[in-house]
Every structure is written in C-alpha cells, then in structure tokens.
Amino acid sequence: MRNIKQIMKNLLFNNRGSVSIYAIIIILPVFLMNALFIDTMRILVAERQIESSLDAALRSTMAKFDTKLANLGLFAYSGDEGAANGDFQSYLQKATTDSSLSGYNNIAVPNIDMGESSISFDFERNLVDLDVFRSQVIETMKYQAPVQIGTDIFDMFKLNEMSSGDVDNMQDLVDNYEEILELMKKRNNKIDSGKEKIDKFIEEVKALQTKITGKRVTDVKDKIPKNLKTFHELKAYHSRYITLKEMEERDDDEEEEFQNYKASIDSKDLLTAIGVKLYYDDVPLHLIGNNGTLSNPEDSTAKAYNDEIKGMVGTEEEFDDLKSLVIEDSFFEILLNNTDEVYDKLILEENNLDNPNDLSQLSLLELIHYFYNSLLLDDEDLLGVILQAIDDKFTDFENEHFKKIKSEFDKYELIKKELDNADVDAEEEKAETGLSDIFEMLNELKNLSDDQATYNKLEEYVLQYDGAFAGEEEADNSGVFAFIQDAFDRFKYFIEFVEGFPESIRNELYINEYVLANFATKEPYAFTSSDFYKYDTKKGQYIAYGHHVSGMNYFHFLLDITCILLIVNLLDELKRGGFAGPLGFYKAIATAMVMTLTELTSFLDDGKLEWNPFKMFAPSKRFTFTGTMFLRIFLAVKSIDPTYNDGKIRRIQAAASHETNRNLLESPSYIEGHVSGDIKLWFIPQLAEVLPGKVEGNRYKIEKHKVYSY
Structure with missing residues (x-):
C-alpha cells in the first residue's frame, strides 16, 4: 500500500518532463494554424488563377464581335454558341497553368486539376434589351x-428670355382672341334680338298717344257721331253731351247722340294702355334672361356673354385694342331701367285719383282713369289739363327714356360696325x-x-x-x-x-x-x-x-x-x-x-x-x-x-x-462562363472545412462563375 502511494505522489508532484509537455501543448495549435494558413494561401492562389484564366478566356472568346454592328458602335458576338464554347475551351486551356512542380514551389503555383468548364449566352440580355x-x-x-x-x-x-409660362400666356392670347371675337358675335346677335323687342316696345308706347289722345278736333259737328275713340274727340263733344244729359226729354236723334257718347265713356278701352305688356315682357329675354338680373344674368344672354368677354380681356395689355369692343354694364342697365321706368309710368296705380295734387306723378293708366272720371263733370278746363298731362307723359317718355336708349344703341352700332368690318x-x-x-x-x-x-x-x-x-x-x-x-x-x-x-x-x-x-x-x-x-x-x-x-x-x-x-x-x-x-x-x-x-x-x-x-x-x-x-x-x-x-x-x-x-435577337452581348477545378490539400483536410469551399477527401473543390458583357 505504501508503494502505491509513493508512486502516485511522485507522478503528481515530480517536476521532471513538464517543460516538454507544455511545449507540446503550445506548439501543436501553432502547427495546425500554419498548416491551415498554407493550404488557405494555396487555395486563394488557385482561385485567383482559375478566375484570371476564366476572365481571359471569356474576353478572348468575345473578341470575335460582329464588325458590321461595331461600325455602328454596337457590340455583339458574331458566331453561334457552339463555336463560342469551342473557342472558350481552347483559350481556357492555354490560360490555365499546367505545372508539374513539386515541393515548396507548389505554394506559389499550386497544381490545379481542372474540371468541367462551359459557357452560355444570355439571350434575354442581347442588343434588343433597352437597357443593354x-x-x-x-x-x-x-x-x-x-x-x-x-x-x-x-x-x-x-438668348432665350421666354419661359413656358410666357408661351402659355401667348397661347391663351391667341386662343382667347378667337373665342372673344366669337363671343362678341354671339353677344351682338343677342343684343340685336333684344333691340327688336325694345323697338317694338317703344313703337307700341308711341302708338298709344295716337290711340288714346288722337288729334285735336277742329271740325266739331252739331251732332255727336258714333264711335268716338280718342280723348280729343270726347273733349270736343263733351259740352254737347252735358247739354243732352241735362234735357228732361230727348227726341230720338238726341237720344241716339246721347247714347253714342255714353257708350264711348262706358267702354273705357283701358286695355289699349296695357297691351304693351306683351312686348315689355320680352325685353329682358335676350339681354339678361327672363329670370336673370344685371349682376347674375342667365347663360347664353347678351350680358352673360359680355361678362365672359370682360373676364377674358381683364387687364392684359395685349387686349387693349379689344377693350373698346367690350360693352359697359351701364349699357344693359340703361336699356332695362328705362324700359322698366316707362312701363311703370304706363300702368302703376298708386295715387289717390279723387284729388290728385300733381298730375305728372300719375301713371298713364291713372290719367286715363282720371280723364274718364272727369268726363262726368262739366269742366272743360280739367279735361284740357288732363289731356296736357297725358301729352307731357309721352314727351317725358321720349326725352327722358327713349333718347337714352337710342344713345346707347348708337354707341353699340359703332362697336358692331367695327367688329363686322368687311376687311x-x-x-x-x-x-x-x-x-x-x-x-x-x-x-x-x-x-x-x-x-x-x-x-x-x-x-x-x-x-x-x-x-x-x-x-x-x-x-x-x-x-x-x-x-x-x-x-x-x-x-x-x-x-x-x-x-x-x-x-x-x-x-x-x-x-x-x-x-x-x-x-x-x-x-x-x-x-x-x-x-x-x-x-x-x-x-x-x-x-x-x-x-x-x-x-x-x-x-x-x-x-x-x-x-x-x-x-x-x-x-x-x-x-x-x-x-x-x-x-x-x-x-x-x-x-x-x-x-x-x-x-x-x-x-x-x-x-x-x-x-x-x-x-x-x-x-x-x-x-x-x-x-x-x-x-x-x-x-x-x-x-x-x-x-x-x-x-x-x-x-x-x-x-x-x-x-x-x-x-x-440573335446577337448576344452577355456571356456567362463556368469553370471547376480542385487542388490537393497538403495537411489535414478536415481543417479546410472551415473555409467556404467544398472538401472531398484530401482535395479542395473550386467553382467559378463570371459574366462578361461588351
């Protein structure tokens, strides 16, 4: 038992041989790293050599370009894929180092065993491809x-001082010029139609004077005739009517005279005065529309066209010569307001006819009523005053309203004449x-x-x-x-x-x-x-x-x-x-x-x-x-x-x-080459497995792909 303990003690605590053991522990990893480094360097050299050979072979192969296309600055391979593959194999064989060296020189120029090699054209990347x-x-x-x-x-x-915005403005100018002229023609057509209605209205109003008052009767007959129509006729025979009216008895002829006059009074043909309404209602139709206003005219009316023209002309200097052809808003305002005022002065009934203070304030219809009422009175002077008031009313129409309308139409005719210039x-x-x-x-x-x-x-x-x-x-x-x-x-x-x-x-x-x-x-x-x-x-x-x-x-x-x-x-x-x-x-x-x-x-x-x-x-x-x-x-x-x-x-x-x-489509410009090879590993093949390539037995496999284009 004691001998066994001594042996174990000597084994554990004796220092003899320890240096060798530590040296082995240190040197072995260094040796393994050196072995891996040497094989890695040989692999890198081999890969570079294969890659260079592949590059040289591809370049040499693609040097056979189409000379006719090259004259146009375009480059594509001139042969077919079979011929290109043969050329590639030949160039690759010449470019690959075939070394039989051994020993330490193999570190610099490793002996490569070449494997399969091939090329293929990418026909989807030919000259038809837009990017290529x-x-x-x-x-x-x-x-x-x-x-x-x-x-x-x-x-x-x-020299260019013109911007695209300037061209747009000038284009608008030409486009608008044509459109403005077209709008002016449409506007003028509407104004002409409106003028016809206003002329009819004025003509009808003026005709009322003849229908209502008529001419002064200078040849008064002894007896009252039938069908008295005008106020001057009624006034001329009013005295005879009063005389007949005051008689207690009238013979047949006198009774006939009396009834003739009375029938004229009773008929009171007041519709004569308001018949102009038919023409008055048509006046706004072409100018602003029946439901339009001066500020908001209906579409396709003269005022609407004119407003559109004003908006297009604006303040542009180029349109200065057209501005004289733009009609002012006052034109439409004067036409409409004056026809309205004339119509109002014809038919409004707002005053007390029992005792009018100012006959000039009465409408024509009111004056007509007043005249008929006054016929029942024995007052020749009052009838004369009323007749004068009616005549003054028509004079007012002419001087205060119709002349203004005529003046505006005269200005319009000048504008129209310039636009309708035959030249x-x-x-x-x-x-x-x-x-x-x-x-x-x-x-x-x-x-x-x-x-x-x-x-x-x-x-x-x-x-x-x-x-x-x-x-x-x-x-x-x-x-x-x-x-x-x-x-x-x-x-x-x-x-x-x-x-x-x-x-x-x-x-x-x-x-x-x-x-x-x-x-x-x-x-x-x-x-x-x-x-x-x-x-x-x-x-x-x-x-x-x-x-x-x-x-x-x-x-x-x-x-x-x-x-x-x-x-x-x-x-x-x-x-x-x-x-x-x-x-x-x-x-x-x-x-x-x-x-x-x-x-x-x-x-x-x-x-x-x-x-x-x-x-x-x-x-x-x-x-x-x-x-x-x-x-x-x-x-x-x-x-x-x-x-x-x-x-x-x-x-x-x-x-x-x-x-x-x-x-x-048959002229490729992209080629892809593939080469494989392997080299023998000198040391421990299992060490090379840490590298990205593939190890089979004691050989390291190398695969290279490269795309070349003109």
Missing part, C-alpha cells in the same frame, strides 16, 4: 456627343389661304410609296423587337386656329426644353447624337427628286417620328419646322403691335403665314435657314439651322417623354438591323 442597347450607345457617345453638338445650340439657348373677312381669308398653301406643299409627301418596301422591313423589325411605336397624330388641318393651337403645343415643348435643359435626359441626348452620327438626315430637302423623302436620305426622320409609311416622317419633320416658324413669326407680330383689334389680329396671322411659307421654302431650296427662334428678344442674332440642327432640336424636345424614348430605341434597333442585315 442604351448602355452601349451611351458609352459610345459620351465623349463624341459634346463635340458633335457644338456650341451653336448652347449659344442659342442663352376682317378678307384678312381671315388670307390667313386661310396661307395655311392652305403650306399644306398644299406638305401634302405632296403623304401619298409617296417609292421606298415603301424599306419601311415595311423596318416595321417588321420593330414589331419583332417588342411592338411598334405609334408615332404622332396627324396635324389638324381643319382651320387656321386649329393649326395655330397645334403649333403652340409643339412650340411650348421646345421652350420647356430650352428653359429647363433637364439633366435627366442627358443620356437621351447622347442617344440622339448617336442617331445623327449613324443615321443622319441628308440633302436634298427640296422636292426636286424622289431622293428628298426616301429613307436613305431621311433615316433620322424615321427614328424621330416612327411612321412606317413612305414620306410621312419627312412630312412631320417639315410640319414641326412649319409650326415653330409660324409661332415665332406670330409672336414677333404681336410684339410689334400686330394685334391691333380684330382686323389687326387677322392681319398678323395672315402675315405670319406668308413669312412662314417664305422661310420654309428657303430652307427647302438651300438646305439651311438663317434664323433666330428668339428674334422677338434678340432680333439681330441669327443661327444657321440645317436639317440636322432642326432634327437635333426635335429629337431633344421629344426625348422628355420616357415612352417616346423606348419607341425611339426600337426604331434605332430596326435601322441598325436594316443597315447590317443582322437580327439583334
């Missing part, structure tokens, strides 16, 4: 485009003729078909590359103002672009310059031969407008030029005071049409135009506008719309396919 196509074009043009654009366009933009029709006809001359020239392009087969082929490409772009609507040739409206809409986009020069479309400007560099617009522009409209000379116009009908793209190109020229000329006329009233308005339009046709003809003949789109601000500065410059501007303006840009890319792709006879 844009990327290649932008890379091609980002250094070329700024030089190609030049300084003229930027210098021109610096306006002549100037309007000149403007229409100018527009017809422009369209007569442009319409020559609409029915051409010499190169329709080319456009049919382009359309096939566009449809194949994901749908055709519809292009623009036809220009509205329904009249001068419709065409001017269309021209303003096109010009406004130009000003918005110049005003903002949005950074967001910088890449689209590069693409536009790509179009001009590779699919340019070329002379001739004049209609001298069929070459002026064919695709071969107007490729850029096809890309810009997207019509698949021969001649239509050049038609819209010239139409855009025409619209910009017209609006600039029209605004220049405006600035120089060309909108002086209705006559001046149409003269300005006619003049602008003639100038536009002259400038357009000059461009067609010379292939360029010395012109300044901002001449109203800087009249002395001119720029040389070639067909390319016009097309550059139109492309830039249209490129603000993303939907348009996608359609534009499709047409560029179609043009590229037509140019190179290459289907872009």
Whole structure:
C-alpha cells in the first residue's frame, strides 16, 4: 500500500518532463494554424488563377464581335454558341497553368486539376434589351456627343428670355382672341334680338298717344257721331253731351247722340294702355334672361356673354385694342331701367285719383282713369289739363327714356360696325389661304410609296423587337386656329426644353447624337427628286417620328419646322403691335403665314435657314439651322417623354438591323462562363472545412462563375 502511494505522489508532484509537455501543448495549435494558413494561401492562389484564366478566356472568346454592328458602335458576338464554347475551351486551356512542380514551389503555383468548364449566352440580355442597347450607345457617345453638338445650340439657348409660362400666356392670347371675337358675335346677335323687342316696345308706347289722345278736333259737328275713340274727340263733344244729359226729354236723334257718347265713356278701352305688356315682357329675354338680373344674368344672354368677354380681356395689355369692343354694364342697365321706368309710368296705380295734387306723378293708366272720371263733370278746363298731362307723359317718355336708349344703341352700332368690318373677312381669308398653301406643299409627301418596301422591313423589325411605336397624330388641318393651337403645343415643348435643359435626359441626348452620327438626315430637302423623302436620305426622320409609311416622317419633320416658324413669326407680330383689334389680329396671322411659307421654302431650296427662334428678344442674332440642327432640336424636345424614348430605341434597333442585315435577337452581348477545378490539400483536410469551399477527401473543390458583357 505504501508503494502505491509513493508512486502516485511522485507522478503528481515530480517536476521532471513538464517543460516538454507544455511545449507540446503550445506548439501543436501553432502547427495546425500554419498548416491551415498554407493550404488557405494555396487555395486563394488557385482561385485567383482559375478566375484570371476564366476572365481571359471569356474576353478572348468575345473578341470575335460582329464588325458590321461595331461600325455602328454596337457590340455583339458574331458566331453561334457552339463555336463560342469551342473557342472558350481552347483559350481556357492555354490560360490555365499546367505545372508539374513539386515541393515548396507548389505554394506559389499550386497544381490545379481542372474540371468541367462551359459557357452560355444570355439571350434575354442581347442588343434588343433597352437597357443593354442604351448602355452601349451611351458609352459610345459620351465623349463624341459634346463635340458633335457644338456650341451653336448652347449659344442659342442663352438668348432665350421666354419661359413656358410666357408661351402659355401667348397661347391663351391667341386662343382667347378667337373665342372673344366669337363671343362678341354671339353677344351682338343677342343684343340685336333684344333691340327688336325694345323697338317694338317703344313703337307700341308711341302708338298709344295716337290711340288714346288722337288729334285735336277742329271740325266739331252739331251732332255727336258714333264711335268716338280718342280723348280729343270726347273733349270736343263733351259740352254737347252735358247739354243732352241735362234735357228732361230727348227726341230720338238726341237720344241716339246721347247714347253714342255714353257708350264711348262706358267702354273705357283701358286695355289699349296695357297691351304693351306683351312686348315689355320680352325685353329682358335676350339681354339678361327672363329670370336673370344685371349682376347674375342667365347663360347664353347678351350680358352673360359680355361678362365672359370682360373676364377674358381683364387687364392684359395685349387686349387693349379689344377693350373698346367690350360693352359697359351701364349699357344693359340703361336699356332695362328705362324700359322698366316707362312701363311703370304706363300702368302703376298708386295715387289717390279723387284729388290728385300733381298730375305728372300719375301713371298713364291713372290719367286715363282720371280723364274718364272727369268726363262726368262739366269742366272743360280739367279735361284740357288732363289731356296736357297725358301729352307731357309721352314727351317725358321720349326725352327722358327713349333718347337714352337710342344713345346707347348708337354707341353699340359703332362697336358692331367695327367688329363686322368687311376687311376682317378678307384678312381671315388670307390667313386661310396661307395655311392652305403650306399644306398644299406638305401634302405632296403623304401619298409617296417609292421606298415603301424599306419601311415595311423596318416595321417588321420593330414589331419583332417588342411592338411598334405609334408615332404622332396627324396635324389638324381643319382651320387656321386649329393649326395655330397645334403649333403652340409643339412650340411650348421646345421652350420647356430650352428653359429647363433637364439633366435627366442627358443620356437621351447622347442617344440622339448617336442617331445623327449613324443615321443622319441628308440633302436634298427640296422636292426636286424622289431622293428628298426616301429613307436613305431621311433615316433620322424615321427614328424621330416612327411612321412606317413612305414620306410621312419627312412630312412631320417639315410640319414641326412649319409650326415653330409660324409661332415665332406670330409672336414677333404681336410684339410689334400686330394685334391691333380684330382686323389687326387677322392681319398678323395672315402675315405670319406668308413669312412662314417664305422661310420654309428657303430652307427647302438651300438646305439651311438663317434664323433666330428668339428674334422677338434678340432680333439681330441669327443661327444657321440645317436639317440636322432642326432634327437635333426635335429629337431633344421629344426625348422628355420616357415612352417616346423606348419607341425611339426600337426604331434605332430596326435601322441598325436594316443597315447590317443582322437580327439583334440573335446577337448576344452577355456571356456567362463556368469553370471547376480542385487542388490537393497538403495537411489535414478536415481543417479546410472551415473555409467556404467544398472538401472531398484530401482535395479542395473550386467553382467559378463570371459574366462578361461588351
């Protein structure tokens, strides 16, 4: 027992050999870390070598690009996938280090056992893909485009002092001018209808004097005749009537006289005085409406039209010449108030007729009542006074009311005469003729078909590359103002672009310059031969407008030029005071049409135009506008719309396919390579399992994928 205890004590507390044990404990982890580090370095070197070989093989394979597309700045593989795979395997074999070294040198250049390798094209990422196509074009043009654009366009933009808001105001001016003139015609028609009613009313009122009082009777007969009608007749025979009335007995003839007079008194034909109500009720109908007021007239009445005109004219200086054609509210107020006052003075019954103090305050109807009542009295003087009061009433109507109404209508006739000036029709006809001359020239392009087969082929490409772009609507040739409206809409986009020069479309400007560099617009522009409209000379116009009908793209190109020229000329006329009233308005339009046709003809003949789109601000500065410059501007303006840009890319792709006879769906630009390999691990394979790769036995597996694109 004691021996066992001694052995255990010596084992536990004896110090001999402890250093070796501690050394082993320390050195073993270091050794394992070094082993893992060495194998890791060999793995990293192998991965880098495989990756470099894969990259070199892919680059070498894709070096076989389509030279025809490359001439257009587009890059795609020219062979099929089988040929590309063979090239890739060959290049990969040459690029992979085949080392038989052993020993310590294997740390720097590990021996790699290559496994499977393959390539595949991503046909969904070919040149038909909009993003791929844009990327290649932008890379091609980002250094070329700024030089190609030049300084003229930027210098021109610096002259612009016009904002899109200014164009809106000017467009409203032209639109409102036409609408104001139309409203004035409607207003005047209503006033004319109202005037007919007022004239009828006045005519009927004046006729009352003849019907009621009549003429003075100078030849009084001995006997009272039948059918006495007028007050002068009743007054003339009133004495005879009183005499007959006071007789105790009357013979048959006297009784007949008495009854004739009495019948005239009893009839009291008072409706004669109020018959004018039928005409009076119709007076407001056309002026303010039967249920309207001066402050709130009914729709489609003269006052409502005039209020609308006043609102449109407002305080704009450009409308100063039209303000004289605006009718003041007092016009309607005087017409209505005076007809109301006349009517009131005809029929109102508010006074005590038993003892009227002031006959002038009685209405005509009251005076008539008073006269009939007075006939029963033996007072010739009172009848005379009443007759005079009635005559004074009609004189008051004439002097206090009818003259005011006539004065207002005289002013109106002057306004109407200015608006109905016959020369306006002549100037309007000149403007229409100018527009017809422009369209007569442009319409020559609409029915051409010499190169329709080319456009049919382009359309096939566009449809194949994901749908055709519809292009623009036809220009509205329904009249001068419709065409001017269309021209303003096109010009406004130009000003918005110049005003903002949005950074967001910088890449689209590069693409536009790509179009001009590779699919340019070329002379001739004049209609001298069929070459002026064919695709071969107007490729850029096809890309810009997207019509698949021969001649239509050049038609819209010239139409855009025409619209910009017209609006600039029209605004220049405006600035120089060309909108002086209705006559001046149409003269300005006619003049602008003639100038536009002259400038357009000059461009067609010379292939360029010395012109300044901002001449109203800087009249002395001119720029040389070639067909390319016009097309550059139109492309830039249209490129603000993303939907348009996608359609534009499709047409560029179609043009590229037509140019190179290459289907872009079969022209891949993206390739993916796959390579596998493994290396032998020198130390403990289980240690390498902490690395992200896969360990099988004593070998470390390496998988590499890489995508390459032009």
